[in-house]
Amino acid sequence: xxxxxxxxxxxxxxxxxxxxxxxxxxxxxxxxNVAGHRLDTGRIEEVIVQNxxxxxxxxxxxNHKSKGEVPIAIIVLKESLD
Numbered sequence: 001x002x003x004x005x006x007x008x009x010x011x012x013x014x015x016x017x018x019x020x021x022x023x024x025x026x027x028x029x030x031x032x033n034v035a036g037h038r039l040d041t042g043r044i045e046e047v048i049v050q051n052x053x054x055x056x057x058x059x060x061x062x063n064h065k066s067k068g069e070v071p072i073a074i075i076v077l078k079e080s081l082d
Contacts, residue, residue: 013025023049023056025045025046032060032061032069032071033061033068034061034069034071035066036068039071041059041061042059044059044073045057045058045073052082053078053081053082054075054078055077055078056076057073057074057075058073058074059071059074060072
């Protein structure tokens with residue numbers, strides 16, 4: 001992460017799309033532990049929002065007895081699907 005003097009780092013990551021809209025993807029350090037693998041929830045969200053029918057998503061870790069956590073995606077779809 002590149003630091004910029006005079007700016008406060010909030011710890012969130014995001015993208016600016018082709019239309020100039022800012023999308024906050026998640027915390028920089030947001031990872032979940034799935035069966036010993038550290039998964040970045042922001043990267044999972046990034047893949048999900050590439051679907052043209054998805055407006056927004058959030059990925060969280062749900063506790064799991066044997067795997068530690070499993071990823072769960074909460075997805076907001078467009079009103080009219082293509």
